[in-house]
Every structure is written in structure tokens, then in C-alpha cells.
Amino acid sequence: MKIKNSNLRYKLVARNWFAYLQDVICDKIEELEKHYKKGRNNKFKTFKFDKKKGWYQEHRIIHGNVFEKASVNFSEVSGKLDKKFAKEIPGAKKNNSFWASGISVVVHMKNPRIPAMHFNTRFICTQKFWFGGGIDLTPCLKNDREKNWYHNQLKKMCNHHNKKYYSKYKKWCDKYFYLPHRKETRGIGGIFFDYHFNNFGKDMEFVRDVGRIFTEIMTNLVSKNMFLRWSKKDKQIQLIKRGRYVEFNLLYDRGTKFGLKTGGNVQAVLMSMPPEAKWK
Secondary structure, three states: OEOOOOHHHHHHHHHHHHHHHHHHHHHHHHHHHHHHOOOOOOOOEEEEEOOOOOEEEEEEEEOOOOEEEEEEEEEEEEEEOOHHHHOOOOOOOOOOEEEEEEEEEEEEEOOOOOOEEEEEEEEEEOOEEEEEEEEEEEOOOOOHHHHHHHHHHHHHHHHOOOOOHHHHHHHHHHHHOEEOOOOEEOOOOEEEEEEEOOOHHHHHHHHHHHHHHHHHHHHHHHHHHOOOOOOHHHHHHHHHHHHHHHHHHHHOOHHHHHHHHOOOOHHHHOOOOOOOOOOO
16 A cells, blocks of 8 residues: 555554553563562663654663563664665565664563463555564473463454454464474464555554554563572573564564664564574
8 A cells, every 4th residue: 555644644653652561561571570570670772863864763671580672672764765675565675765664572571381472563664554463482392281271362352453463473373483494383373464554543443453462462471470489500591582472583584784784773673582592
């Protein structure tokens, strides 16, 4: 769909939601940290990147007792795409100008019984515009009950908007978060979508619900498991699984490539990197 004057309103609505959601998720993470160890008040540190014209990125990071590393990044950026890279982006082949805003969240947990979690949603404008994003979990210890619960939550949320979304976006997630050189998936999947645009109002509400359900899933899994005991063996399994996480994000992740090719803040672009990882 080509951009019309209404895209200015679309941009404002989308970026305001992403900025608001950043506050909501950070507040929830700090609340969980406080609940785990009363008297310990771990807080996010904020790093702002606005030295480049047309760019604003706010990267928040916390190293806590529950969240070994949690990164929550908001961005609103615009400019010109590299002409070679522009050929890969819808609507940018003839005009390489772009605008994008979004939120990205990656949490690596201290307790190996809680999965690593990734969530992002974004709105991108070239001569076309669309939403993208998704949610996926990477546990290091098998838990089929939690896996089934998690996918059921995503399915119910998707079905509220369109009965086809869950099946379509689950398959896309399984295909996307796959390491060909390992012949294995990164985790237990979730949903992944891109180039999503039918009706701005309805699509925006779907994107809001993706953010809401992630916050609920994260809160539930952390609250339920953060006091469970774990062993050194569990931690070693977690560190090796984190190595797979690093491999995917450096070799295949679209967001990483987009951030690096458009001159983003490297610290924010590489926010998905775990605090510690291991390879056999």
C-alpha cells in the first residue's frame, strides 16, 4: 500500500505506543526484581542515542538478581537506506528514504528454569508501510506443560483478531528462528510476522495485543519459576544454549542486520547478546 498523508498520524500513533510499552515492561521487570529480593532495588540504566540527524534510540538495560540481563530498546529513526540494501526493502527500490519506530526486548534469566525471551514490534515506512515483530522463547530445560500453556496464550490472542494468524505466524516463526548450520530451531517458537498491513486501526490493535501478551507471559513465567532451585549442570546447559542464541543473532537476525546497515547504536543493535555464553 502506498503512503498517503494519513501516514503522519500512523507514525505518531505507533511510536507513542512503542514508547509507552517500553515504560510498562521496564516497570514490570523492576517490580519482579524487587519482589525477588526485598530491599534490593535494581533499576534500569538508560542510554540515549540522538547524535545522528533523524535518529532517536533509547536503550535501557538492567543486570539483576532474576534478570541476569534484560534489554528494552525503543527507537524512532529515519534517513536514507544504502542503495544496495534498499533493493531488499519493500517500497525502497526507487526511493531509499525510510522511517521506522519500534520496541525490542531481550531477557536472559539467571535461573536456567526460566527461558530466555525475545519480543519486538515495529512500524516501517518507505513508499509502503507495514508492521512486523513477534515473540519467541528459548528454554534450556524442557518443560512441556509451560510450552503448551505459552502457545495456547498466543493462539487465544491471535484468534481474537484473526483465526488464521496463529497458524500462519507460528509456521513463520519456526522457519525464521532456525539455525541451518546446526539443523535445529533456536527455541520453542512463538509467532513471527512481517509486511503486515491490512487496516491500520485493526493492525495497530493486534500489535498492541502482541505487546500485552508478551508482558503477561513474561510476568507469569518469571513469577512462577524465579524461586526454583537449579544446579551447576543446569547452568552449563543454559550457557551452551545461549551460544546458539549468539550464533543466530549474528548470522541470521534481520533486526541486527537492519540496525548495523542503517548506522544504529551498536550497543542497542547488539542488545540480544547474553552476559555470558559457552561453546563446547
